[in-house]
Amino acid sequence: MQYEFYIDAFVVTNGLMDFLVLMFTDEILxxxxxxxxxxxxxxxxxxxxxxxxxxxxxxxxxxxxIHFILNPLMLVFAFGEKKEKRLLEDWIISYLAMILLGGAMQWLYYGIGRGRHFVLCLLGVLTIGVFGLCVVERYRRIEGKVYEVKICQDDRELEVAAYYDSGNLLTDPYVKEPVQIIDEEMIRPLMEEKQMRKRLIPFHSLGKENGWITVITAEKMIIRKRKEQIEVCPVVLGLGRKELFSGTGYHMLLNEKNLRG
Structure with a gap:
């Protein structure tokens, strides 16, 4: 049996797939x-x-x-890695991406296209790949702004995941302290146990020029991420509705002023 080999299609297909794989590897690592x-x-x-x-x-x-000489050399050329550990990471992630994209191509070409419409299937894989890159990039942006926060009041502590919100510039006009927004459901047990006093402060937001938000003042807040640690004493906490944090993976919005500089 003889097969026809189209070198242009081979180069374009493999080149595009390799490019997507390298972009995935670059983004993930x-x-x-x-x-x-x-x-x-x-x-x-x-x-x-x-x-x-x-x-x-x-x-x-x-x-x-291809797998043990050419592809590792391609990774070295792309990322300039000289350390064996980092090169191994590149190799593993690139092959995982290759398996996912190759599986998508097989599914589209043989499962959906019935062995036809190769170009359309390739474009479909490219679309899936670009969408995946966008998802990874969005997750990385969010993950890069999520901090571990500990709220301290007397002998009690509450740990929450907090998102650094550069748009949160709310300041308590009475004590001149930046206000963090926290999920009211998360802080309620601590509030009730320590009988923390509530008060109202005015705020402005998009679509609502004048409003009031309930706040409390806690003894201390410790913001941590990797080796970085910031202490805020005291800390003003605005009580936000649970719906504000639903599905986000965090339960607090940090004030921009606490992390600036």
Whole structure:
């Protein structure tokens, strides 16, 4: 049985898939490689792969050269890694991405397209890949702004995940302290146990020029992320509705002034 080999389709398909894989690896591991370098690495990898495919008669040997020599070299070229541990991380993540994208291609081409419409299926995989990159980027932006926070009042402590909200500039006009917004349901047990006094302060927000928010004052707040730690004494906490934090993974909005500088 004879097969027709279209070198242009081979290079374009492999180049685009490699480019997506490299972008996924870069995004997940936060390598901060330049997009042009990733594109060049994927093109060179696809071209060399096509040349080797035409030159090597032993397909098993070809696969070994691709997976254990060419692909690692492509990763080194793309990310400039010299440490074995980081190169291994690149290799593992890139192959996981390759498996996911390859599986998507197989599903679209054979499952949905019934072995037809290859170009449309390839565009579908590219769309899935770009969407996945957007999801990863959004998650990274959110994760990068989430801090571990400990609220202290006398001998009691409450730990919550807090999001750094650069748009939260609310200040208590009476004590001149920045206000953090916390899920009222999370802080209620501590409020009731320590009989923390509530009061109202005015606030302005988008779509609501004048309003009032209930606040309490706690003894101390400790903001932590990795090796960074910030203490705020005392801390003013605005009580927010549970719906404000529903599905976010955090229960507090930090004030921009607490983390600035």
């Amino acid at each position: 936060h390598r901060k490689a330049r997009l042009g370098v990733l594109f060049l690495a994927s093109v060179l990898g696809a071209v060399v792969s096509a040349v080797l495919f035409l030159w090597m008669s032993d397909y098993l040997l070809y696969q070994m050269v």
